[in-house]
Amino acid sequence: xxxxxxxxxGLAVCCxxxxxxxxxxxxxxxxxxxxxxxxxxxxxxKIKIGxxxxxxxxxxxxxxxxxxxxxxxxxxxxxxxxxxxHSLRILNALDMTINLxxxxxxxxxxxxxxxxxxxxxEGVKKAHFKKFGEILAGGLPRxxxxxxxxxxxxxxxxxxxxxxxxxxx
Amino acid sequence: xxxVLVLLALVAAAMADHHCGTLxxxxxxxxxxxxxGSGHDREAFAQAIWRATxxxxxxxxxxxxxxxxxxxxxxxxxxxxERVLGGLDIAINTLDQPETLKEELDHLQHQHEGRKIPxxxxxxxxxxxxxxxxxxxxxxxxxxxxxxxxxxxxKGIQGH
Numbered sequence: 385x386x387x388x389x390x391x392x393x394g395l396a397v398c399c400x401x402x403x404x405x406x407x408x409x410x411x412x413x414x415x416x417x418x419x420x421x422x423x424x425x426x427x428x429x430k431i432k433i434g435x436x437x438x439x440x441x442x443x444x445x446x447x448x449x450x451x452x453x454x455x456x457x458x459x460x461x462x463x464x465x466x467x468x469x470h471s472l473r474i475l476n477a478l479d480m481t482i483n484l485x486x487x488x489x490x491x492x493x494x495x496x497x498x499x500x501x502x503x504x505x506e507g508v509k510k511a512h513f514k515k516f517g518e519i520l521a522g523g524l525p526r527x528x529x530x531x532x533x534x535x536x537x538x539x540x541x542x543x544x545x546x547x548x549x550x551x552x553x
Numbered sequence: 554x555x556x557v558l559v560l561l562a563l564v565a566a567a568m569a570d571h572h573c574g575t576l577x578x579x580x581x582x583x584x585x586x587x588x589x590g591s592g593h594d595r596e597a598f599a600q601a602i603w604r605a606t607x608x609x610x611x612x613x614x615x616x617x618x619x620x621x622x623x624x625x626x627x628x629x630x631x632x633x634x635e636r637v638l639g640g641l642d643i644a645i646n647t648l649d650q651p652e653t654l655k656e657e658l659d660h661l662q663h664q665h666e667g668r669k670i671p672x673x674x675x676x677x678x679x680x681x682x683x684x685x686x687x688x689x690x691x692x693x694x695x696x697x698x699x700x701x702x703x704x705x706x707x708k709g710i711q712g713h
Contacts, residue, residue: 387676416591418589418590423586423591426582426586426645429643429646429647429650429653432646433653464652465650465652465653465656466656468593468652468653468656469643469647469653469656469657469660471648472643472647472653472657473643473657473660476639476640477639478640479639480636480639483591483592483631483635484596484631484635486592487593487628487631488595489628490628490632490635491631491632493628493629493631493632494632494635494636497632497636531663539689
């Protein structure tokens with residue numbers, strides 16, 4: 385009994401204390417490798433616009449209050465150029481963070497900047513990022529034939545949590 | 554003889570496209586795809602462009618105090634350099650989608666206005682891009698196409 389308890393406590397301590405198991409060296413290498421497959425062709429903008437638009441419109445559908453937050457970038461016309469440019473910006477930010485996964489200090493600085501850019505947008509909530517993470521995790525395996533769910537989950541969690549870290553709600 | 558010369562001059566004029574046209578845009582887009590790279594390559598690519606810019610216009614470093622422009626290896630500066638290339642990536646990749654390009658350039662113009670950036674800094678930045686891309690791609694790149702397309706993008710950011 386005591387031994388079992390010790391093992392459980394030991395496991396809990398290990399996993400609370402060691403952030404490095406989450407999105408390890410090998411995890412982010414897999415993520416970068418699998419993500420790169422999307423950009424083999426020159427028409428990356430078409431993929432980024434299409435994928436970004438799908439993710440954001442799905443987010444607005446699941447959490448209706450989100451549509452208001454994207455009014456400035458004309459989410460009412462998701463096929464229009466304003467929203468296309470915004471979809472590109474979001475996908476490129478995600479692309480930047482994935483490409484910085486093997487440089488933790490630079491990644492931290494980049495995520496801090498993104499956190500600040502979201503902090504000043506009133507109405508943006510942590511719950512929106514949680515939902516976005518779910519939508520992204522559901523969408524990626526539909527465009528990536530090779531998709532390591534565990535590696536992506538741990539790396540995306542770290543990225544999205546930090547971007548949402550300056551939000552109050 | 555005179556006619557031949559006139560014809561030659563006309564052909565030369567027609568070939569020297571002095572703006573970022575459809576074909577130049579497509580060329581730059583594909584060459585950028587090869588030069589931009591990913592991961593550590595991209596970090597080095599971004600830093601090389603900024604180091605070349607600061608070498609040409611040392612005073613321009615002052616504008617980047619907030620992101621540690623004094624040390625291009627600082628994580629804050631690396632993050633900044635990657636953000637800049639991310640914006641450039643959007644602009645180059647939408648050279649063939651004028652309406653979306655316009656939206657992105659307006660967005661970037663808005664982010665730059667008020668920062669008092671002299672025109673010669675933009676010139677230095679363009680020269681750096683051209684040099685670093687040339688170094689990365691070797692022979693297979695078209696200097697003139699890049700010159701015109703980067704100028705087109707920078708004009709959109711400068712707003713004049």
